[in-house]
Amino acid sequence: MNANNNTTIGGIYEVCIGVTDAVSAIQYWQQFGYQIGKIGELTATTAYQLYGVNSPLQAIRLHHQNTDHGLIRLMIWQNPTSAGLGVSSMKVKGNRWATTLTADILGILNHAEAAKAIGENILYTQPHWEVIYNKDKKSRPFVEPLVGVREMLLLQPLTRQVLFQRFGYNVPNYGHINDHAPLQTSQFTHVGIVVQDDSKEILKFYEEVLGLLRVRDDVETTYESSLAGREIFELNPEEKFIVTTFDDPRSSQTDFMAVRSGRLYIIRFPENITLKSRFADAQPGSLGMCLYTYKVQKIETYFQRVRESAAKQITEIVSNEFAENSFSFVAPDGYFWTLVESN
Template sequence: MISGIFENCIGLKDIEATLKYWTEFGYREVNRGQLSAEQAGLLYGHASDLTSLRLQNGNSSDHGLVRLLSWKQPRNQGLGHTLPVVNGSRWFASLVQDIYVLADAFNDDKANGGDWIYSEPVRAIEFTGNLGVGLYNRFVGVREMFVISSQTRQAFFQRYNYNRPGYGTIDPSSPLLVSEGTHSSMIISDHSLSSFYVEVFGLVPFESNPNRSGYEKPSTRLTLMLDEGQEFYVSGFASPKTYVGLFQVYSPLYPTPDKREYSQPGSLGLSLFTYQVDDITAFHQRITASAATKVSPILPNEFGEPSFGLVAPDGMYWIIVGQTQ
C-alpha cells in the first residue's frame, strides 16, 4: 500500500538560511542524516556527499513533509525562476489561514530586495463551489497564489465558506499559519504516461481524469502565469488509504521547454517527491517488472530507512521509502 506524497524534496545551498525560511511556515527539523558520494550515487543517481534534513509541519508525519538536500557538489542550479508550466516543473501546495497575510509578507520582502516571482491571490472555484453574487449568496471556493524563487515553488490556498476536515492542518505554532503540503504537482509532456501511477504505483485516479483547463479559466491563467491559448490536461491521483498528499499531473497542449534535468536529485530547488510504502520488497519487485528504468537496489537512506530510486516512464525521478515501526 502506498502513502500520499510523503516528502517534497528541495536542494539547497545554505542549511541555516533555508531552515529559517521553513520555520516561518511551521516546519521543524525532526531528523538529519548523511550519505557519502558513493551511497548517494546509488540511491539518488547523483554522486555527491549529502546532508539531509527532514522537516515536519505540526503533527503531519505521514504526508506533506519537506526533505532538505544539501549537496556538496550540486548537479545544477535547478529550475530557478522558470515559470510553472514547463516539462519537468514541480511544485506543492499548502492551506493557509489568511492568504493576504502571506501575500503581504512576500510583497514586503520583494520590495526590500527579496528575489520572488508570485501571483497575487485570486478567487477560484473548487468542487461544486459558488461564484458568489451578493451578500446572501456568497462565494464558496478558494483564493490561491503561486510563489517561485531559486529554491522553492509553492502554491497556497485559503478556503472560503466551506471546509474539508483533515485536508490541510494548520498548527497554531506556525508563524504564518500554513499547513503541511496537501498536494504535489508536476508537468510531463505525454499525459498517457500518467497511467504508470495507477497501474504500477497503485494510486487511485480521480473519476474526472483527465480535465482540460488553462488560459480560458481566469484563476488558472493568473495563478499559473499562462499566456493566451495555453491549455493543458490535468489528472489527479490519491493513495488508496488517504485523500491527503494528493498527486497531480499536468501535460501542456502546446510546446514547452524540457526542464526535467533541472528537477532531479542533485539539482537545487524542488527536485524530488517521495512516497512511503508498507512492503518495500514487494513494491520494489513490482517496479522492477515495470517500464521504470534506473531502479536502484533497496538501500538505507540517510535516515537509515530502506529506500530505492527509480525513473518513471515520463522521465521523472522518484524515491520510495519503506515504512518502519
C-alpha cells in the same frame, strides 16, 4: 501489476529541497510550521547508488505537527549538480511545486511584497479567486455564501509554492493548519508535475504500478475559464491544460469531504504546445525542489513492480540517509522518484 491488499502506499511523503545553507532554510520553513526531525548523511558512494549523484550528502527531515505526509527533506550536497529550476516558468516539463493551505493568504502576500521591495529574487501572483467544486453552480453575491479559494503562486530561488485559503467550506482530512505557525499554514497538501501525453498512457504508471487512487480525472482548465490557471501557467488565448490527480488509496473518488491530502497533481498540456524540458534541473543533486518521495510497506513488492514496468534508471534497495530502505527510479513521464519503506 494492479495494487493489491498486501501493499500500502500513502500520500506524498516528502518534498525534497536542495539547499546550500541549512540554517536559512530551516528558519524559512519554520514560518510555515515545520520543525527539525531526523538528521542524516550519505557518503558519495551511497549517494551515487541511490540518487545517481557523486557527492557526499547531509539531510534534515522537517516535520509538520504530527502529520504522516507532506514533510520536507532538506538535501545539502557537497557538490550540487544544478542550480535548479529557480524563479523560472511553471510551463515546462520537469517542473515541480508544492501547495499549502493557509488561514492568512494576505499575510503571505505582505511578505512577498516586502521581499520584492528590498530586491529579493521573487516572483508571485495576486491571490486569485477560484471555484474548485461545483464550478457550474450560480450563486448570488451578498445573498448566498461564496464557496471557493484564493490561491497564489510564490517562486523563489529554492522554493516553488502555491498557497491557497478556503472560503465557505472545509475538508477535514485535507490539510491541517498549524495555528501557532507565524504564517498559519498546513503541511504540503499536494504537489504537482507537468507532462505532455495526449494518449494518457504514462498516467497508468501511478495507478497500476504504484497503486494510487485516480480522482478528478480530465479536469480542463482554459485561458478563458481560470484567471489563476492562466497566470500561474502562463496560458495564451485558447490554450488549456488538463488535470488528473492521484491520491492516497484511503481517499475517495466520489465524496470530496472524505478526500485526503498528499495528492499528486499531474498537469497535462496538449502535445501541440511547445514546452521546454527542465528534468535535469529538478532531480537529486539540484538545488530547489528536486524530488518527491512516497512511503510504502513491503518495499520489495514495489521494487518488483517497478522493475516490471516502463520505469528506467531503477536502483537497488539501499539504506538512505535516515537508515531507511529506499530505491529510486525515473517514471515513464521522466520524473525522478524515491520510495521509502515504512518502519
